[in-house]
Amino acid sequence: MKKKKLVLMGNGMAGIRTLEEILKLNPDGFDITVFGSEPYPNYNRIQLSKVLQGDTTLRDITLNEWQWYEDNNIRLYPGETVTSINKDKQIVYTDKGKAQPFDKLIIATGSNPFMLPLPGVEKEGVIAFRNIKDTETIVEYAKKYKKAAVIGGGLLGLEAARGLLNLGMQVDVIHIHDFLMERQLDRTAGKLLQAELELQGMNFLLQKSTIEILGKKQVTGLRFKDGSRIKADLVVMAVGIKPNVAIAKEAGIPVSRGILVNDYLETGIPNIYAVGECAEHRGMVYGLVAPLYQQGEILAKHLCGVETEGYKGSVLSTQLKVSGVDVFSTGKIIEEENSKVSKMHDDLRGLYQKIIFEKGKMAGAVLYGNTKDGNKLLNYIKKGTTIEEYLEATQNPEKEINSVGDMPDEEMICGCNGITKGAIVEAIHTQGLTTVEQVKGCTNASRSCGGCKSLVSELLQCTLGDSYDVNPKEAICSCTTLSRDEVVQEIRSKGLTHIREVMNVLGWKTDGCSKCKPALNYYLGMIAPLKYKDEKEARFVNERLHANIQKDGTYSVVPRMYGGVTTSEALRKIADVADKYQVGTIKVTGGQRIDLLGVKKDDLPKIWAELDMPSGSAYAKGLRTVKTCVGESYCRFGTQDSMGMGIKLEKKFEGLNTPHKFKMAVSACPRNCAESGIKDVGIVGVDGAWEMYVGGNGGTHLRQGDLLFKFKSEEELIEMIGAFLQYYRETANYLERTSAWVDRLGLDHIKEVLSVESMVKSLNARMEEALSIVQDPWQEAINNKTLLKDLYQTVKVPTKVE
């Protein structure tokens, strides 16, 4: 039967969760296409607060890697926006001119941040906090400026303010009410929260109404209704969100505040559904993931023909993600005349608990200072617990719950994902889970806000007893419990030779994922270079295609230019190819070579053939460039032949597979024009000798290289580079840069190992083996018709720039 065409508009948290649920129920039921305005794979928006606060990095918040789309045959168009929907013809149109027909359309376009329509709102430095780009902009501003203002003292504003403090800025929070988070807290809790955040360094301007954003092009401050002003170099607007419904509305889909949906997430138009923050269900538009995920689960069942009662609405609960602050609220937060209230307020200890009952049943709660009962109260509300039941449960000390072990199985551990204690315990037993990461991989618990991580850890502890290790060895990924070292050891001792065999013999729980497959491919190749046949399909797509895909879906071509040295003939060839194939942009890279950008996929092999130059491996987990200064040949200060040395090194190590990309530089004197101090291996000429620096990095985590050794002879230097590189290849985790590896192993340890002459010799012998199988990938592709067809005609998924 022909698969139904399912189109998802919005590559965000709710839409992709819906697809995950669909894939669980019917993996082959639909031909799926996803359009996402943001140029990234699906990421955890919630964790942007933690990124700003420095607790995690943008790299670590991806929820579904590019490979996930490919593994599930999902055609993803990142950075491409649906601009209109023809509901009668069932086609969506995009800003890149695509017309995509659908049998079923899911609209999951989320929200837009609400920007107060103030004079000056368009000035530079006035931004929202919603996505990766906003986060990057805030981090950049914090590097240059000192004073920030956050408008809005709600969840987002306070989490942003904590992040700005962590980034070293002074922060004023401007709030329109007389206490914070009035949508989630009552006055008492709001005031307790304010006192704690003031101690943390935030300054609050309450009951302030902003009327103007000051400055010329760039913001310089804010003016308020009462005539007062403050200075600000950065203004973060966090005053709520508006469902993103414009395209649906234009298409004639019924919309109120959000896109109107029934209990099955059906809009008023057949075959069109809405899920997430853009949807309005029974008058409610939700802005937290728990209800959105519940909607996604129901929609998936409905689309897969699985019987469901439908979505009935959700009881909300919120928690602020600011360290040192424990605040929780759920359901109704302000009592009415007829409500019954249980209240406890301990000023001395900063503790507050209020539970509201309406018509004899629990209806809401606000907790400050101690939030451990939060999920329990949420469960009580969902179950419709009566006052009598509540009193009985709390007055009988035998029934009091002191640890996660005492909780009933149906109690919720992860509110965001709706995962109960019973479900986690069952997964621990049936799947042999031993770490929080594995529980996350198998059940989704702790995959969103991360607030339940400590409960999951506690639950592992009481389920596994002494066999639970709080600081476990890190498994390669959630498909296995084995660490990198254990896997490498097993491959060696059992003589395993291919990925599937490793998975079968070592008891993988799945068919592998985008984390373990490329890692296993690397380890197998590193261990037995002469025997192992590279499993190309396990590689990241840029490496398979030997070209980096760009955000507009075109590719880049970077030929090798040894040591950054070229000839007029080579330049002419590059120019001719650029003209012939209408290359969009020609750019000199930071690694001293030429990048041809904007190349069509079909043209790649033709360009490689016409250039007839080796691949620069600009996409590879391997040697990228050896940057050189002009050195003794031309420079007055040069004491050594840096260009000659750079060319020699690049020719020797090109094409080598390493755990991550690898860059080198050679400068002929300590003025360091080739930036040797921030390279994986940086060479500096001094007084007739070469100094060798290692572990440098000029990227996100700037790290200056450490001096490893100094050599008088070129041969000794090259031998040590070979030994160092091979030691890195053999002991680093896949995707670990030398900077992190040197920090992990310690420079002293690496020096000690590489001071043993026999060790240097044996490492070099294995390095020579690895180098002996190197082939130029462009030549390999053009000379192999099957490879050409496989690589350039079957890859469907546009993928990220690595």
Ligand SMILES: Cc1cc2nc3c(=O)[nH]c(=O)nc-3n(C[C@H](O)[C@H](O)[C@H](O)COP(=O)(O)OP(=O)(O)OC[C@H]3O[C@@H](n4cnc5c(N)ncnc54)[C@H](O)[C@@H]3O)c2cc1C
């Ligand atoms: C900093 C921050 C912290 C948060 N913390 C929490 C928290 O602790 N707990 C919690 O429960 N919630 C939290 N939230 C809210 C939570 O992230 C959202 O509720 C959730 O992401 C909404 O999911 P969604 O899929 O509806 O929308 P989104 O995740 O916003 O996804 C919508 C996607 O659709 C794309 N899109 C829009 N229009 C189009 C179009 N026409 N064509 C193609 N693509 C389009 C958008 O670019 C976006 O990528 C937080 C939000 C932020 C910003």
Ligand SMILES: NC(=O)c1ccc[n+]([C@@H]2O[C@H](COP(=O)([O-])OP(=O)(O)OC[C@H]3O[C@@H](n4cnc5c(N)ncnc54)[C@H](O)[C@@H]3O)[C@@H](O)[C@H]2O)c1
């Ligand atoms: N921990 C979490 O659960 C979390 C964290 C961040 C964001 N979020 C979600 O993201 C979305 C956006 O968060 P938000 O905090 O912007 O929305 P919000 O609606 O929860 O809060 C906005 C706050 O801004 C205040 N405000 C409105 N107009 C103002 C003005 N002119 N001047 C000063 N203050 C003004 C409001 O009184 C309100 O307290 C929400 O859906 C929220 O639930 C959740």
Ligand code: SF4
């Ligand atoms: S590093 Fe020294 S030798 Fe090389 S170009 Fe700079 S100044 Fe000249």
Ligand code: FES
């Ligand atoms: S409670 Fe948010 S991830 Fe579990």
